[in-house]
Amino acid sequence: MPSVLTPPVKPMLAKAAGSAIPDDADLIFEPKWDGFRCLVFRSGDEVTLQSRSSKPLNRYFPEVVARLTAGLPDGVVLDGELVVGVNGALNFDALSERIHPAASRVNLLAEQTPATFVAFDVLQLPSGEVLETPGISRRQMLVDLVSDTDAVSLTPATQDAALARQWFTLFEGAGLDGVIGKPAQGPYTPDKRTMLKFKHSRTADCVVAGLRWYKDTEPGTSVGSLLLGLYDDKGTLHSVGVVGSFPAERRRELAVELEPLMADGSVDHPWVGEIAPGTRVPGEINRWRSAQAAWVPLRRELVVEVAYEHTEGGYPSRFRHTAQFIRWRPDREPSSCGYEQLEEPARYDLDAVLKGEVRSR
Incomplete structure (x- = not known):
C-alpha cells in the first residue's frame, strides 16, 4: 500500500x-x-x-x-x-x-x-x-x-x-x-x-508621528514600535505603518529619547480628535478590533529612513509589512516626507501572471 x-x-x-x-x-x-x-x-x-x-x-x-x-x-x-x-x-x-x-x-x-x-x-x-x-x-x-x-x-x-x-x-x-x-x-x-x-526592498523617509509601548512592560519604559506617516499631495498626514524589532536595550533608550516629544504631542495632531475625512490613521477599528489600538501621539519633528518591501491599500497606501529601521534623518524636514517617494510598479494583469506572460499594460 x-x-x-x-x-x-x-x-x-x-x-x-x-x-x-x-x-x-x-x-x-x-x-x-x-x-x-x-x-x-x-x-x-x-x-x-x-x-x-x-x-x-x-x-x-x-x-x-x-x-x-x-x-x-x-x-x-x-x-x-x-x-x-x-x-x-x-x-x-x-x-x-x-x-x-x-x-x-x-x-x-x-x-x-x-x-x-x-x-x-x-x-x-x-x-x-x-x-x-x-x-x-x-x-x-x-x-x-x-x-x-x-x-x-x-x-x-x-x-x-x-x-x-x-x-x-x-x-x-x-x-x-x-x-x-x-x-x-x-x-x-x-x-x-x-x-x-x-x-523587493526599498527605502522611504517617514515622519515619526507616534509610538506604542512594548507589550508586557510598564508604559513609558520600553518602546515597542514607532508609528510612521507620509503626506499626500494635499498636505494630509496618513499612517503608513510601523517600524519595530528593536533590541531590548534600544527599546528602553527610545523611551527616554522620545519622552520630550510626548509633551503637546496630541495638539493639532491629524490622527487625534476631529480627523479629516479619508485620513488613514493607526489601529483603525475593523472586524478584528472593536476599539482603536492604543498609541501615544508625538510632536511631528523626527524623520526616520526605513526599508519596506511593498505597499497595499490603494491611495493613500500603507506598508504591507513592518518596516525596518535604517537611520534617523535629521537633515530632512517632516513636511517633505511625501508619497512621491514610494515607487509605483508598472501595472500588470494578474491573469497574465498566471499564464507566465511577460507583457505590461
Missing part, C-alpha cells in the same frame, strides 16, 4: 536571500504570491484546505472547496496559495475579509470576491506521496495533474534566471511579492527553509 499523507502537514518554507537572483544555482523560479499559504488534501469525497499554521480554512472559502472537489482526483495533496484578485491585481485586504465569523458574510464575499487556489507543488499523487522526488520532477507531475482542469491555477515556473529577473520586476505590478527559488534536485521538506525568497 502506498503511504498516504493526512492533515496536518507543515509546508516547505523559504529563507530570505535578498533581491539578487543568481545564475547557475540549479533553482526553479516561481512568482512569490501574496496570499494565504494553503495545503489541499483530496481524500474520497472530501477536500481539506489547511493553513500554514495547520488550521482548517474550508468554511471561509466554500467556492474553492467546491471547485477542487469537482476538479481534483482522489488521493492528491497540493501546496499553493489562496489569492483574491480585484481589478487585475492581487488584493490582500479583500482576501483577509474572507476570514469572517458570519457564514452569510462568507457566502456573499465568495460571490463578490471569489478566491483562487494557485498550485506550486505536489506532495502526493493518487499513486502515493512524492516528497522525496526532485523538485524538477514534481513540477512536471504538477503540470500533468492540473493542466486539464480549471479548478486550479498553475503558477508559472522557469529555470531561466534572466526570465526570473523580468518576473521580479514586472509581476510586482500585479501585486506579487517577489520570486521564490526552489531546489531543482531537492526533495519536498516540510517545515524546513530549503527554498529561497527574493523580495
